[in-house]
Structures are given as structure tokens and as C-alpha cells.
Amino acid sequence: MAKALASIVSAGCSVFGKREGLSSRELFVEAFHEALERCPDLDPRRDIKASFIGHVYQGYEKQGHLAVALADWAGLTPIPSTRIENACASSTVALRVAVASIAAGFYDIVLVGGAEKLTTLSGIESQDLANTFLDFPTEQWNGISFPSVFAMVARAHMHKYGTTERQMAQVAVKNLSHGIMNPKAAMRKELSIEDIMDSRVISSPIKLQECTMLTDGACCLIITRADLAESFTSIPVDIIGMGQSHEKIGLAGRGDLAIPMAAVRAATEAYQMAGVGPEQIEIAEVHDCFTIGEILAYEALGFCEFGDGGKLLEEGATYKDGRIPVNTDGGLKAKGHPVGATGAAQIYEIYLQLTEQAGERQLKNVDIGLAHNIGGNLSSCTVTIMKRRR
Amino acid sequence: MEPEPTIEQFYIYCSEKKLMGVRCKDCGSIQVPPRALCTLCFSSNMEWQRLSGLGKVLTFTEVQSAGYSNFQEIVPYTVGIVQLDEGPQLSGIIKHSESIKEIYVGADVSIEFETEPSAYWPNWPRYYFTIIHQSNDV
Numbered sequence: 180m181a182k183a184l185a186s187i188v189s190a191g192c193s194v195f196g197k198r199e200g201l202s203s204r205e206l207f208v209e210a211f212h213e214a215l216e217r218c219p220d221l222d223p224r225r226d227i228k229a230s231f232i233g234h235v236y237q238g239y240e241k242q243g244h245l246a247v248a249l250a251d252w253a254g255l256t257p258i259p260s261t262r263i264e265n266a267c268a269s270s271t272v273a274l275r276v277a278v279a280s281i282a283a284g285f286y287d288i289v290l291v292g293g294a295e296k297l298t299t300l301s302g303i304e305s306q307d308l309a310n311t312f313l314d315f316p317t318e319q320w321n322g323i324s325f326p327s328v329f330a331m332v333a334r335a336h337m338h339k340y341g342t343t344e345r346q347m348a349q350v351a352v353k354n355l356s357h358g359i360m361n362p363k364a365a366m367r368k369e370l371s372i373e374d375i376m377d378s379r380v381i382s383s384p385i386k387l388q389e390c391t392m393l394t395d396g397a398c399c400l401i402i403t404r405a406d407l408a409e410s411f412t413s414i415p416v417d418i419i420g421m422g423q424s425h426e427k428i429g430l431a432g433r434g435d436l437a438i439p440m441a442a443v444r445a446a447t448e449a450y451q452m453a454g455v456g457p458e459q460i461e462i463a464e465v466h467d468c469f470t471i472g473e474i475l476a477y478e479a480l481g482f483c484e485f486g487d488g489g490k491l492l493e494e495g496a497t498y499k500d501g502r503i504p505v506n507t508d509g510g511l512k513a514k515g516h517p518v519g520a521t522g523a524a525q526i527y528e529i530y531l532q533l534t535e536q537a538g539e540r541q542l543k544n545v546d547i548g549l550a551h552n553i554g555g556n557l558s559s560c561t562v563t564i565m566k567r568r569r
Numbered sequence: 570m571e572p573e574p575t576i577e578q579f580y581i582y583c584s585e586k587k588l589m590g591v592r593c594k595d596c597g598s599i600q601v602p603p604r605a606l607c608t609l610c611f612s613s614n615m616e617w618q619r620l621s622g623l624g625k626v627l628t629f630t631e632v633q634s635a636g637y638s639n640f641q642e643i644v645p646y647t648v649g650i651v652q653l654d655e656g657p658q659l660s661g662i663i664k665h666s667e668s669i670k671e672i673y674v675g676a677d678v679s680i681e682f683e684t685e686p687s688a689y690w691p692n693w694p695r696y697y698f699t700i701i702h703q704s705n706d707v
Contacts (some may be wrong), residue, residue, distance in 0.1 A: 317602065384630075
């Protein structure tokens with residue numbers, strides 16, 4: 180197995196949902212405070228040398244320059260603080276840049292995170308803004324929204340492989356069954372396959388309850404040079420593989436619509452770097468912004484063959500007690516989707532699970548975990564592989 | 570001299586009821602919407618090429634809840650990705666009769682153009698696809 184690129188020594192996450200009366204910087208402080216409490220040996224002013232912040236939508240709270248605002252509220256001025264935007268993959272791309280900066284010798288200890296305030300607008304006003312991450316001249320201009328993009332991919336997958344609407348609905352059922360054990364999830368309610376199937380159609384075949392919700396939320400991670408990690412924690416989580424790849428900005432510019440190549444390439448890069456294969460992954464967080472996203476992820480990550488994602492789920496393999504538990508925190512479906520914070524929150528869950536801090540949803544004996552974070556219309560993907568140090 | 574291969578010019582051609590892509594004179598690839606630099610061989614030797622606008626539906630979805638204020642009034646509407654006969658794939662609105670059933674993966678379509686420019690920025694006139702009915706299913 181490959182050596183650690185860097186280590187996670189602490190993490191914090193705000194409650195996700197409609198956080199009335201709280202701005203993104205205040206939610207970030209909520210997450211940061213938790214990370215500090217978990218890590219009493221960290222002196223933030225002495226130790227943290229830079230911050231890398233995933234943030235996407237400035238329009239909802241009319242606040243740009245967010246990395247500097249967050250650093251200010253976290254008491255970290257004047258360290259170098261940088262905002263990174265890569266659609267819904269922003270904070271895992273921020274993590275990759277942070278790890279590269281540590282590897283390059285610029286910094287020893289950095290803060291990585293994300294924050295988003297997305298509930299100040301509702302309905303169509305919110306969607307107009309959210310959809311700006313699709314290709315303007317061919318998608319936005321033709322009324323193709325996020326649900327439509329994933330619906331077209333779902334249709335292609337159904338046509339090629341015979342994936343069914345019930346299989347897709349089951350993704351939401353599974354993730355909601357996990358989410359009731361997550362006190363920070365925005366939606367803590369179980370639904371049946373029928374409940375999902377009977378919810379109104381947004382863009383066929385995608386139904387309302389197959390979509391995540393845009394929510395407020397923030398998350399942060401404390402990342403150190405691997406050889407320094409044990410000064411801050413008895414259980415470092417080492418980052419051992421990272422992949423990032425992309426597809427053309429418009430869905431139509433790609434080849435086979437049923438295979439998400441950005442994810443396939445990111446996974447290949449991460450597995451090779453880590454020196455592990457899919458059969459060694461004991462827990463995964465995958466990007467279920469729409470239910471088809473999770474089925475695509477199983478296949479791209481090699482948890483099953485292409486086309487067998489629906490079956491893998493039906494067999495129960497990806498439930499909490501299955502062979503490869505996926506989205507033990509409830510996924511985007513239950514947690515909600517504070518876009519710039521979503522990727523960091525996936526890493527947060529893997530960190531909690533590998534360090535035995537996941538509470539009611541804690542898995543037994545997990546050492547190696549993976550996070551798969553999608554951006555845009557599947558045009559971005561990062562895959563991060565982590566291992567608990569023994 | 571030929572106009573520059575820009576997205577703006579692509580839509581100007583749409584107002585003239587022409588679907589125009591670009592062909593790379595060095596590697597022969599065809600791209601739509603047009604680009605000034607070939608993404609296969611990095612040549613800037615691109616020329617406009619008129620496309621037939623004929624193709625087959627690769628995938629589609631019926632939008633019942635619009636994601637944009639400018640589209641709220643026309644729900645439900647159908648969008649899809651079409652594989653053009655010349656090779657490139659293009660997404661767009663697919664207009665059809667009352668029944669969504671006439672759209673399926675593999676259905677033959679042809680391109681049409683709206684006659685008026687859009688009322689809002691960037692005021693481009695839209696292209697859209699329509700289903701080509703076989704003579705025996707009219």
C-alpha cells in the first residue's frame with residue numbers, strides 16, 4: 180500500500196438544513212469549533228498556515244470573497260485563504276489542492292472546508308441560479324436543468340442496461356434509512372419505494388423524492404503533513420489516493436452517456452496512487468444528488484460491473500450492514516446538499532467512521548474508506564481514498 | 570471572408586434557419602457548437618460546415634417542473650440529446666404531439682428553428698427538434 184500523502188487529524192461539520200438566521204460564515208464557525216474541540220493539541224493561530232475553501236454560489240447571500248470572510252470569523256486572519264470553485268466538487272478539489280500544497284512543502288498544517296447558504300431563495304429563483312453550472316449555450320438556453328441532465332443519463336442507463344425506476348427509488352430508500360441515524364441530516368424520515376415512486380415527476384423518470392435538497396451547511400477538515408499527524412491525534416486518517424478528472428462541459432459532447440468517464444478516470448487515478456483496489460474499500464461515500472448518481476458511482480468505482488449497479492443495491496450490498504456500506508450518513512438525499520460543503524462532508528463521514536466517532540451509525544472494523552464527489556452534470560469528479568493509521 | 574466560428578455566429582445562422590458546425594481542415598472532425606480551436610488536434614484551421622439537422626434521439630426527458638423562470642410557462646416540454654447524421658451530438662428541445670410515446674430512444678428527428686429571437690439576453694433564436702413520422706404512422 181502506498182504512503183500517506185497527508186493526514187486528517189480533525190474535522191467538524193455544521194447541522195445541514197434551513198438554518199434560519201445564520202450566515203455561511205457562522206455555519207463555518209460551528210463546524211470549525213467542533214474540529215477544534217476534537218483536537219485539543221491544535222493551537223489554531225500557531226499551527227494553521229493556510230485555508231482552502233470550497234464555495235460555489237455567491238448570489239444567495241450576496242457575499243463574495245468568502246474564503247477571507249470565513250478565515251476572519253474563524254480567527255485565522257491573516258493566513259493565505261483561498262476560495263476554490265469546482266461546482267459540487269469544490270471542497271474535495273480544495274482538499275486536493277491543499278494536499279498538493281503540503282506535498283510541495285508550502286505548508287505543514289492547513290484548514291480545508293466548504294460553506295454554503297442556499298435557503299435564502301426558493302423555488303424558481305433558486306433554480307435559475309443553481310442551474311448556472313450547466314452548459315449555457317446548449318443546456319441552460321434549452322431549458323435543460325440539473326434534474327433533466329440526470330434524467331437523460333438515467334434514461335440512457337435504463338436503455339443500455341435495463342436499470343429500473345424501482346432500483347433508482349431504492350437508492351433514496353436506503354439513504355434515508357441511514358440518515359435517521361445522523362443528527363446533522365436535514366431530512367430524517369424514512370420513505371418506502373412506493374413513497375418515492377408516487378412522488379411527483381420533476382423530469383421523467385426522475386421524481387421529487389429522488390432529488391437531494393439544496394441546504395445551508397458548512398464543514399471543515401484539519402490536514403497535516405503525515406509525519407506530524409500523531410502530534411495532534413492518536414488516530415490519524417491518512418489520505419493515500421486522490422483522483423480528479425473531468426468531462427466536456429455539456430452532456431451532449433460525451434460518448435456513452437451511461438458511463439461517467441470523469442468518475443472512472445478519477446477512480447483509476449486514486450486506486451493506483453493508493454495501491455488498493457475496489458475490493459479493499461470497506462466504506463464509501465458517493466454523490467447521490469439524484470438517485471441515478473449513486474448507481475453510476477457503484478459502477479465507476481468498480482464495486483460491480485457496468486450495468487449491475489441496480490442489482491448491487493437490490494442485493495443489499497450497499498446497506499449499512501452490507502458488503503460495502505455506502506452513504507452511512509444518509510448521503511446527499513438525507514443530509515441535504517450545501518454544494519460547496521458537500522464534498523468535505525463526505526470526507527468528514529469517512530473520518531468519523533475510520534476513527535470510531537460515528538455514533539449510532541458506527542460500522543465495525545473499518546480501516547479503508549473512499550469518497551466520490553461529483554460536480555456539475557457529471558463533468559467533474561474527485562475520488563479520495565483514506566486509511567486509518569494502526 | 571467567413572465569419573469567426575463563435576457561438577454567437579452559430580445562433581445568427583440559426584436565425585437564417587441553418588444548423589452550422591465547424592469542420593477541422595486538418596483532422597476532419599466536425600463540432601457543434603463551433604469552436605476556433607479543434608479539440609482533437611489543436612488546429613485552428615476550422616471551416617463552417619452546414620449540417621443536415623437530421624439525427625436520432627439518444628436520450629430524452631419530459632420536463633414537468635421547469636428549472637428556469639423563462640421556461641415555466643411551457644411545461645411540460647421535452648428535451649433530449651440527438652446524434653446528428655454527421656456524427657456530433659447536440660442537446661435541445663424536442664417538440665412532439667400530445668403523446669410523449671412518440672419519442673423513444675432511436676426515434677428519427679429533424680431540426681427546425683424558431684422564427685423570432687428570444688425576448689431576453691442573449692436574444693438568440695432557438696433551434697429545436699421534431700419527430701419525423703414514418704409514412705405509415707400518420
